[in-house]
Amino acid sequence: MKKIGIADTTFARVNMADFAIKVIKKSKHKIERYTVPGIKDLPVACKTLFDKYRCDIVMALGMAGPKPIDKQCSHEASLGLQAVQLMENKHIIEVFVHMDEAKNDKELYEIAKNRAEKHALNALALLKGKTTLSKYSGKGKRQGKEDEGPIRI
Numbered sequence: 001m002k003k004i005g006i007a008d009t010t011f012a013r014v015n016m017a018d019f020a021i022k023v024i025k026k027s028k029h030k031i032e033r034y035t036v037p038g039i040k041d042l043p044v045a046c047k048t049l050f051d052k053y054r055c056d057i058v059m060a061l062g063m064a065g066p067k068p069i070d071k072q073c074s075h076e077a078s079l080g081l082q083a084v085q086l087m088e089n090k091h092i093i094e095v096f097v098h099m100d101e102a103k104n105d106k107e108l109y110e111i112a113k114n115r116a117e118k119h120a121l122n123a124l125a126l127l128k129g130k131t132t133l134s135k136y137s138g139k140g141k142r143q144g145k146e147d148e149g150p151i152r153i
Helices: 016-024 039-051 069-090 105-128
Strands: 003-009 030-036 057-064 090-100
Touching: 003 016, 003 039, 003 105, 016 030, 016 057, 016 090, 016 105, 030 039, 039 057, 039 069, 057 069, 057 105, 069 090, 090 105
Parallel strands: 003 030, 003 057, 057 090
Antiparallel strands: none
C-alpha cells in the first residue's frame, strides 16, 4: 500500500481535493492531506508530505487568478514544485486551474473537477510503474477539458 499526498489551497474557489480524494479512495492507497493558504505555499507543503508524512507521490492542487501577477505567482509555484520533485526524486502532479480558462463559474467548476479527477487517476497509474501510462502516449489526452486526440495524417 502506498501513500498519496494531497496539497491544496484555501484560495482556490473549488475544493478540488474532494474530487481527487473520491477517486483515490476507490484504491487501496492511503491519503495524507495538507491545506495551505495559496499557490506559492504548495512547494513546502509537498516537500513536507514527502519528508514528514512519507508520501510516495503528491498532487498539488491550486487555482490562479486571471491577472498577470497571478500568472507570475503560478509560474513561481510551478518552479518550486519542479525543484521539490528533483530533490525528492518523486512525482508531484501539478493540478493548477487558471480562473481565465472559463467563461463562467459553472465552466470553471467543471474544469477543476475534471482536472482533479483525471490527475488522481494519473497519480494512481504512476504508482503502478513507469510504463503504465505508455499506452496513452501521443493520444492527446487532456485534463480539465475534452481530449484533443492524436494527429493523424
